[in-house]
Amino acid sequence: MRETFTQSLWSALSPPAPEFATLAGDVSADVAVIGGGLLGLSTALHLAEQGCRTVLIEAAETGFGASGRNTGFVVPSLRTGLGPSDVRALVGETGDRLMALVGASGNLVFDLIARLGIDCSAEQTGWMQPAHTAAMLDVLRQRQLDWHALGRTVEILDAAETAARIGAAGYHGALFDPTGGQINPLAYVRGLARAAQAAGAALYVRSPVVGIGTQHGRPVARTAHGQVTADRILLATNALVDGLSPSVARSIIPVRVFQIATEPLPAELRRTILPQRTPVADTRHHTFAVRWSPDGRLITGGLVLPGPGRFERATTIFRRRLARMFPAIGAPAADYVWTGVIAATTDAMPRFMSVAPGVDAAIGCNGRGVALTTALGREIAALYAGRLEPAAFPLPHGAPIGIPAHGIAQLGPMLWLPWSNLRDRIDSGRVL
Numbered sequence: 343m344r345e346t347f348t349q350s351l352w353s354a355l356s357p358p359a360p361e362f363a364t365l366a367g368d369v370s371a372d373v374a375v376i377g378g379g380l381l382g383l384s385t386a387l388h389l390a391e392q393g394c395r396t397v398l399i400e401a402a403e404t405g406f407g408a409s410g411r412n413t414g415f416v417v418p419s420l421r422t423g424l425g426p427s428d429v430r431a432l433v434g435e436t437g438d439r440l441m442a443l444v445g446a447s448g449n450l451v452f453d454l455i456a457r458l459g460i461d462c463s464a465e466q467t468g469w470m471q472p473a474h475t476a477a478m479l480d481v482l483r484q485r486q487l488d489w490h491a492l493g494r495t496v497e498i499l500d501a502a503e504t505a506a507r508i509g510a511a512g513y514h515g516a517l518f519d520p521t522g523g524q525i526n527p528l529a530y531v532r533g534l535a536r537a538a539q540a541a542g543a544a545l546y547v548r549s550p551v552v553g554i555g556t557q558h559g560r561p562v563a564r565t566a567h568g569q570v571t572a573d574r575i576l577l578a579t580n581a582l583v584d585g586l587s588p589s590v591a592r593s594i595i596p597v598r599v600f601q602i603a604t605e606p607l608p609a610e611l612r613r614t615i616l617p618q619r620t621p622v623a624d625t626r627h628h629t630f631a632v633r634w635s636p637d638g639r640l641i642t643g644g645l646v647l648p649g650p651g652r653f654e655r656a657t658t659i660f661r662r663r664l665a666r667m668f669p670a671i672g673a674p675a676a677d678y679v680w681t682g683v684i685a686a687t688t689d690a691m692p693r694f695m696s697v698a699p700g701v702d703a704a705i706g707c708n709g710r711g712v713a714l715t716t717a718l719g720r721e722i723a724a725l726y727a728g729r730l731e732p733a734a735f736p737l738p739h740g741a742p743i744g745i746p747a748h749g750i751a752q753l754g755p756m757l758w759l760p761w762s763n764l765r766d767r768i769d770s771g772r773v774l
């Protein structure tokens with residue numbers, strides 16, 4: 343099977359992409375945003391709403407990157423190992439601002455969807471992280487205390503309640519965050535694109551930016567047939583940054599993730615598996631994540647070793663994983679199999695980087711980007727519009743820091759996957 347953008351379940355379920363022009367000729371703006379994913383669109387929307395002349399340039403179509411291909415979990419937290427106290431240890435007080443933003447990001451997404459009237463199957467049914475070991479439940483209990491200290495309420499569920507809410511036993515308990523939930527991510531992206539345009543932003547698609555330079559002292563982004571000169575340029579290209587900014591590309595590791603969606607399952611299974619429709623992502627090293635789609639399918643996924651037949655292997659591996667967790671489903675067909683790429687950083691922290699005078703890049707949401715990019719885009723817009731002091735921004739802002747031995751580091755996910763699977767088998771005594 344070949345990779346295409348339209349092979350995902352989300353392509354089948356979403357309204358058509360809004361039509362935008364390609365960039366031609368010279369355009370001037372206050373801010374040019376490169377990349378039409380959630381980060382670029384949230385930034386453009388919030389800038390336009392504050393009266394900034396905003397241009398967004400997308401290489402393919404809005405949502406073409408990870409934003410239109412993800413699982414649609416709205417997760418108000420960073421990766422498992424990065425709770426509020428870990429982030430404070432990494433970046434000091436800035437970390438508290440970041441975690442306040444992360445903690446508010448679930449409500450922010452659902453409020454934005456409601457305010458803009460975006461039809462994207464939004465369900466604020468909470469987000470659940472079950473612990474696969476007793477030690478991980480202790481980590482989640484500490485996480486609950488950390489969030490409490492920042493004024494947020496998340497719950498710890500015992501093993502029996504966790505089993506009832508998942509429809510599968512074996513977990514030691516779970517963290518439940520009522521502000522999370524699930525959406526159709528591609529419909530959300532397309533809704534944001536329409537809203538950004540309605541607010542006054544100019545959006546261009548099928549217009550890959552091929553170079554960034556300066557003209558008359560202002561940054562300029564060039565495409566094959568046009569260019570945008572602006573006071574500020576934001577690179578929001580995520581893992582697809584490659585040729586455009588080698589220094590940004592060296593600061594992340596692209597990680598390819600696969601997703602499958604089963605055929606629609608009978609109604610009686612929907613009453614026993616995730617009966618409250620809460621999306622679940624557990625604490626395993628190779629996370630087991632699962633949710634219901636709006637049309638009654640189970641969606642799951644993860645990493646697969648590179649090489650021939652990746653889609654077929656993904657289908658086999660993730661169908662088997664699902665059936666082990668929920669034997670009652672039998673062996674449903676996988677009607678959809680698709681893939682996308684996330685930008686990972688070595689410490690799992692997002693980055694806001696200064697690439698050149700007037701040119702920034704924001705990247706590295708590490709597989710937790712639906713809520714975080716929406717929130718971060720709003721903060722970047724406030725910064726650029728002069729409504730947020732640079733010192734109050736929730737991330738450090740410095741030059742890109744390259745990952746040492748980047749060429750070899752990119753092989754990391756290949757080694758990490760078998761290691762993680764082994765650790766998970768040792769931890770839980772189960773082969774998945």
Ligand SMILES: Cc1cc2nc3c(=O)[nH]c(=O)nc-3n(C[C@H](O)[C@H](O)[C@H](O)COP(=O)(O)OP(=O)(O)OC[C@H]3O[C@@H](n4cnc5c(N)ncnc54)[C@H](O)[C@@H]3O)c2cc1C
Pocket residue numbers: 376377378379380381382399400401402403404405406407408409410411412413414415416417549550551552578579580581582583586599600601681682683684705707708709710711712713714715
């Ligand atoms: C399979 C998968 C599942 C995931 N599941 C979840 C989940 O359930 N919950 C969650 O929170 N996160 C999830 N994530 C992560 C999340 O999708 C990302 O963190 C988020 O979408 C990143 O948004 P972005 O706008 O930064 O990047 P992207 O959505 O990748 O957008 C970047 C855009 O830039 C464009 N671009 C690149 N180069 C150029 C150029 N030269 N000129 C113009 N445009 C350019 C691309 O075409 C693309 O549209 C998942 C990711 C994947 C891949």
